[in-house]
Amino acid sequence: MPENSLFFTKTLLKWNRESNTRMMPWKAEKDPYKIWLSEIILQQTRVEQGMAYYQRFILKYPTIRALAMANDTDVFKLWEGLGYYARCRNMLFTARFLYNNKKAVFPSRYEDILALKGIGTYTAAAIASFAFNLAYPVIDGNVTRVISRFFGVGEYVDLAIGKNIINNLAHKTIDKKSPGKYNQAIMDFGATVCKPVGPLCNQCPLSGKCLALMDNRVAQLPRKRGKIRIRDRYFHFLVIIQKDQIFIRERIARDIWQHLHEFVLIENGKLLSAKSFFSKCSNSIPTGISYSDLIYSSGEYKQQLSHQCIHARFILVKPKKEVKLDGFLTIPIGSLHRYAFPRIITKWLAENPFYSLP
Ligand code: SF4
Structure with missing residues (x-):
């Protein structure tokens, strides 16, 4: 040089x-x-x-x-x-x-x-x-x-x-x-x-x-990024707890969250309250889970990525009926810390009195 x-x-x-x-x-x-x-x-x-x-x-x-x-x-x-x-x-x-x-x-x-x-x-x-x-x-x-x-x-x-x-x-x-x-x-x-x-x-x-x-x-050359259009996306993470076990899965999609873990993720055109989520996303919500199973719903969480802004809500349920989900692991709540999650989930886990929730 x-x-x-x-x-x-x-x-x-x-x-x-x-x-x-x-x-x-x-x-x-x-x-x-x-x-x-x-x-x-x-x-x-x-x-x-x-x-x-x-x-x-x-x-x-x-x-x-x-x-x-x-x-x-x-x-x-x-x-x-x-x-x-x-x-x-x-x-x-x-x-x-x-x-x-x-x-x-x-x-x-x-x-x-x-x-x-x-x-x-x-x-x-x-x-x-x-x-x-x-x-x-x-x-x-x-x-x-x-x-x-x-x-x-x-x-x-x-x-x-x-x-x-x-x-x-x-x-x-x-x-x-x-x-x-x-x-x-x-x-x-x-x-x-x-x-x-x-x-x-x-x-x-x-x-x-x-x-x-x-x-x-x-x-x-020179390479220019130019103005990037940021896309807003609205994620609803359904956190399902069953007999002190929690459902998570590894993301296999080839995106920036590949190999990280997540809860059941349901995307919608806008961020919904828990009540609207259960009525508007009923087709995507796993069978056996209803609004009456709701324990807690978080406020809005945000994560800014290079091309998109993720808006998320965490909706925690304890289903009365037994739930089975293909592709998901059920792990003890106490072992959540052993798995890697996207930052928005880690933030929610860290900020939330999660373990004290009913
Ligand atoms: S400096 Fe510019 S003009 Fe000269 S060879 Fe390199 S690219 Fe071509």
Whole structure:
């Protein structure tokens, strides 16, 4: 990995020196105010659209002082068409804050930049590295894509674990002598070579050591989980006690609860009270059990899984008639602790004065 990191960094800097032709009006800019302006304008805006706005803003408000003294209406008029007006409001607030409290001088420490209103880690890293040559990596979609492909990061980059890996690699690979140039290089490389669709792998100077290319996973990386629709499910656990024995069974379905144990499970479209459960689920309730056997019914228990939220109620019965259930074990109540159960059942068992129930 260290050898690959070094190769990655050096190759990107070389590519930047020799082959990067991407032109931006703010490129090589050292004025933190102008860098900040360009970054704020470019958030949620295409580069082509943002460029004209940047040039108009710089022309009309060339300094922090000029922006701080501006009339709100004029600034919003100039912003018109960019949308997300909170960005414009924060920009004006910060310009006035710097003018009134910091003699219109932009802070030069990363932490102070990050503390300004409307500035997040990406923008702070861009200003710190471009204007002050501080080694803070910018991590946007382009950077994430290049790193995840070259280093073969298979974790979801929109979840904490994947984000951490990308973040660590970004810190490890940033060139400490020329962080600004390096940040610009990797962003431009992601935008023009290691593109989301149709990356130019056959012309890529990183191709010799790119793990995604070697493993034929270029199109699959970076992996994103995206927004997950959480499905609500409503479980009724019928806890049947007969002669101090309790019915349980091992789950054989190939799901996350496979090999764990459970009581009789009856699912319904919503969570029912014990009374409604006996009337609405009579076809699923084992023969010989009725509402008159009810001893206890729990409140709602919840367990959040990755794709679903389980809502459960535990309904405890002592049938007057003998019950026989295929596929179930009958075990002494006192030996329940020897079996593994899903967390929602363990929680109920732990919280409930189960052994003292009649
Ligand atoms: S070889 Fe292809 S996937 Fe790998 S870094 Fe280069 S452009 Fe990206």
